[in-house]
Amino acid sequence: MGAVETVIDTIKQMIIDGQLRPGQRLPIEKDLAEQLGVARNTLREAVRALTAMRVLQTRQGDGTYVTSLSPGLLLDGMSFVADLHHGEEAGHFLHMRRLLEPEATALAAPRIPEPDLARLGHLLDEAERLADKDPVDHEALVALDHDFHTLIASHCGNPVLAAVIQNMSGRTVRARIWRGMTEPGAIQRTLAEHRAVYRALLGRDPERARLYAAMHVLGVEESLTGMRSFGGAGGE
Amino acid sequence: MGAVETVIDTIKQMIIDGQLRPGQRLPIEKDLAEQLGVARNTLREAVRALTAMRVLQTRQGDGTYVTSLSPGLLLDGMSFVADLHHGEEAGHFLHMRRLLEPEATALAAPRIPEPDLARLGHLLDEAERLADKDPVDHEALVALDHDFHTLIASHCGNPVLAAVIQNMSGRTVRARIWRGMTEPGAIQRTLAEHRAVYRALLGRDPERARLYAAMHVLGVEESLTGMRSFGGAGGE
DNA sequence: AGGCCGTATTCATCGGATTAATTGGAGCCT
DNA sequence: AGGCTCCAATTAATCCGATGAATACGGCCT
Numbered sequence: 041m042g043a044v045e046t047v048i049d050t051i052k053q054m055i056i057d058g059q060l061r062p063g064q065r066l067p068i069e070k071d072l073a074e075q076l077g078v079a080r081n082t083l084r085e086a087v088r089a090l091t092a093m094r095v096l097q098t099r100q101g102d103g104t105y106v107t108s109l110s111p112g113l114l115l116d117g118m119s120f121v122a123d124l125h126h127g128e129e130a131g132h133f134l135h136m137r138r139l140l141e142p143e144a145t146a147l148a149a150p151r152i153p154e155p156d157l158a159r160l161g162h163l164l165d166e167a168e169r170l171a172d173k174d175p176v177d178h179e180a181l182v183a184l185d186h187d188f189h190t191l192i193a194s195h196c197g198n199p200v201l202a203a204v205i206q207n208m209s210g211r212t213v214r215a216r217i218w219r220g221m222t223e224p225g226a227i228q229r230t231l232a233e234h235r236a237v238y239r240a241l242l243g244r245d246p247e248r249a250r251l252y253a254a255m256h257v258l259g260v261e262e263s264l265t266g267m268r269s270f271g272g273a274g275g276e
Numbered sequence: 277m278g279a280v281e282t283v284i285d286t287i288k289q290m291i292i293d294g295q296l297r298p299g300q301r302l303p304i305e306k307d308l309a310e311q312l313g314v315a316r317n318t319l320r321e322a323v324r325a326l327t328a329m330r331v332l333q334t335r336q337g338d339g340t341y342v343t344s345l346s347p348g349l350l351l352d353g354m355s356f357v358a359d360l361h362h363g364e365e366a367g368h369f370l371h372m373r374r375l376l377e378p379e380a381t382a383l384a385a386p387r388i389p390e391p392d393l394a395r396l397g398h399l400l401d402e403a404e405r406l407a408d409k410d411p412v413d414h415e416a417l418v419a420l421d422h423d424f425h426t427l428i429a430s431h432c433g434n435p436v437l438a439a440v441i442q443n444m445s446g447r448t449v450r451a452r453i454w455r456g457m458t459e460p461g462a463i464q465r466t467l468a469e470h471r472a473v474y475r476a477l478l479g480r481d482p483e484r485a486r487l488y489a490a491m492h493v494l495g496v497e498e499s500l501t502g503m504r505s506f507g508g509a510g511g512e
Numbered sequence: 513a514g515g516c517c518g519t520a521t522t523c524a525t526c527g528g529a530t531t532a533a534t535t536g537g538a539g540c541c542t
Numbered sequence: 543a544g545g546c547t548c549c550a551a552t553t554a555a556t557c558c559g560a561t562g563a564a565t566a567c568g569g570c571c572t
Contacts, residue, residue: 081557121351123292336534339553
């Protein structure tokens with residue numbers, strides 16, 4: 041096995057074993073390289089790889105530190121995976137969202153604090169305002185869509201679940217989805233689905249939240265495949 | 277932004293844009309470094325980071341290639357995240373398994389080919405044989421457990437779902453779980469749960485498969501927290 | 513005591529040299 | 543002619559040493 045890979049695994053194992061703890065500082069490059077029996081360049085490549093996966097963090101002029109190792113931190117960057125896949129593959133990521141988001145939304149219903157609930161409302165108001173304009177600022181809508189779902193997921197009580205949900209649809213994926221909503225009323229319908237989820241959260245009703253979240257993801261899936269079979273899920 | 281990060285993002289973007297396609301070979305280090313305006317060492321650190329996340333693959337004496345970029349490939353290595361977390365955090369990963377494995381098992385019921393179904397049976401036979409021995413070879417049981425769940429998940433029809441499931445419990449996590457099953461009969465009960473899932477698959481019954489899979493993950497969760505409230509789920 | 517500045521520490525980047533592995537083809541044997 | 547062996551070119555892997563840039567910390571001044 042290559043020297044760099046060995047160093048990567050060694051550092052990983054040191055973390056798993058508890059020799060290196062979150063926030064702890066590593067020895068300086070020169071010493072650590074010597075201790076591991078490799079050149080500084082080799083060590084640097086290993087550290088760079090671990091930095092890319094958010095296990096380590098380097099601060100120029102200061103040192104190299106172990107990150108918090110929180111799931112949310114380590115799982116981010118995964119969204120790149122979703123960004124790569126089009127067509128049928130994209131459907132697999134939406135399938136994941138359909139499994140996870142209803143659960144997360146239901147879990148968030150009794151937990152999400154009032155201020156964040158209010159913030160959700162403001163995001164919706166803003167999105168509806170943007171949707172009425174012409175031309176539509178898709179990029180801004182994508183950002184609001186992302187904030188809406190992320191805010192809900194972040195209150196599900198399970199950071200792993202929240203992180204995976206967030207990464208199942210990155211910036212590029214969401215942009216593709218919103219750009220793909222060309223049929224008339226598609227944007228309004230999506231926003232109505234958002235509002236339905238919001239109302240369920242406002243009522244602290246987990247089961248309604250779950251169902252409306254499921255309907256929303258399903259709506260997105262069907263709007264992409266052109267299979268939508270009835271007229272929307274916004275009302276009561 | 278650092279030069280290395282810039283190079284990483286540039287290469288990523290070239291892949292998203294389609295300039296670099298799966299399997300394609302990159303220019304040699306010297307040329308690519310010159311083209312991107314950085315030193316070879318800097319380029320190497322970027323390539324190493326992308327190699328660590330399975331986006332690129334280098335072959336000494338040959339060149340650097342873009343991988344298949346399949347979700348299964350890109351999402352692996354995520355299991356390291358699960359390996360890091362003990363106690364309450366581990367429960368969050370089990371929660372994920374409880375959401376995902378029942379669905380995957382249900383989806384696999386009508387899809388899994390006969391030969392793999394037979395293989396599942398053999399894995400179970402082998403595990404039951406091992407469980408009766410004394411002392412118990414935990415490591416071998418962990419391997420069989422891993423193969424059992426991985427084989428099922430791989431036939432759910434959604435490679436993303438399969439990959440996430442697989443990474444929600446890596447080697448270290450599974451080892452911890454099986455080592456933690458100290459109460460008498462715990463191992464036999466777990467294997468009985470496996471067999472119940474197997475029987476549902478054998479019957480090509482998605483809903484039974486879903487339920488028994490859910491019961492199994494729940495059993496694992498409760499055996500870890502000592503909350504198990506009744507006597508097992510192996511029978512019919 | 514509080515803010516400013518200089519110096520030491522540490523990572524970031526660079527350029528070059530050497531080593532090792534793979535590939536592809538030339539040349540040889542059958 | 544077909545297949546095998548060995549050699550040479552290509553390319554990544556590793557190492558070395560030097561310079562640049564950002565940060566932290568301690569001493570100094572006010």
